[in-house]
Ligand SMILES: [Zn+2]
């Protein structure tokens with residue numbers, strides 16, 4: 001119905017249209033018309049809402065579609081979601097709405113997953129300092145999507161890599177890093193392209209297998225951590241085989 005026709009009806013009047021695949025559009029007359037779209041509920045079970053009636057200077061009860069009730073109940077969460085999405089929104093220059101919606105859905109899923117993750121951290125007794133913030137969370141997912149199950153880019157192969165742990169190539173200022181960073185578990189156990197390389201350092205580096213006190217010149221090209229591999233122990237193998 002057009003707004004004009006709708007305003008001839010009593011306040012609280014609503015109309016709904018359902019598509020073949022179950023998307024419902026509800027138009028409701030409050031002090032003006034409101035449109036809501038949902039794949040969950042439409043007019044549903046209408047209830048009553050209290051409104052101020054200006055012309056008669058008194059409160060009145062008007063009908064309210066279920067979708068409006070549900071929206072009012074959850075709009076705090078919708079606002080929070082919108083706000084969190086706006087923090088690290090995927091930059092897309094394309095004006096195509098299909099692409100923009102797709103990117104929005106990725107942002108949407110990432111924020112909701114992060115909220116679920118934070119909820120799960122409590123029963124799992126994750127210490128507060130260890131809980132990832134939204135940016136870390138997004139970076140972790142990005143990194144595992146890029147590296148998990150993937151080969152090491154071929155231009156890295158064969159290049160002398162002895163200095164990989166001393167400087168960070170991503171940083172414009174060379175930062176001395178004493179500790180090797182650990183790969184993500186998703187990458188560590190993906191069984192793709194973990195190849196040993198020999199460094200050309202003077203001193204051997206501590207092996208990164210937790211129980212091992214050994215030192216090694218051998219490192220994993222993909223994980224970028226040092227691991228023993230010799231007659232007595234094969235930490236290279238231990239490190240890459242999940243105990244699960
Ligand atoms: Zn590895």
Ligand SMILES: [Zn+2]
Pocket residue numbers: 207208209212213214215227228233235
């Ligand atoms: Zn070792």
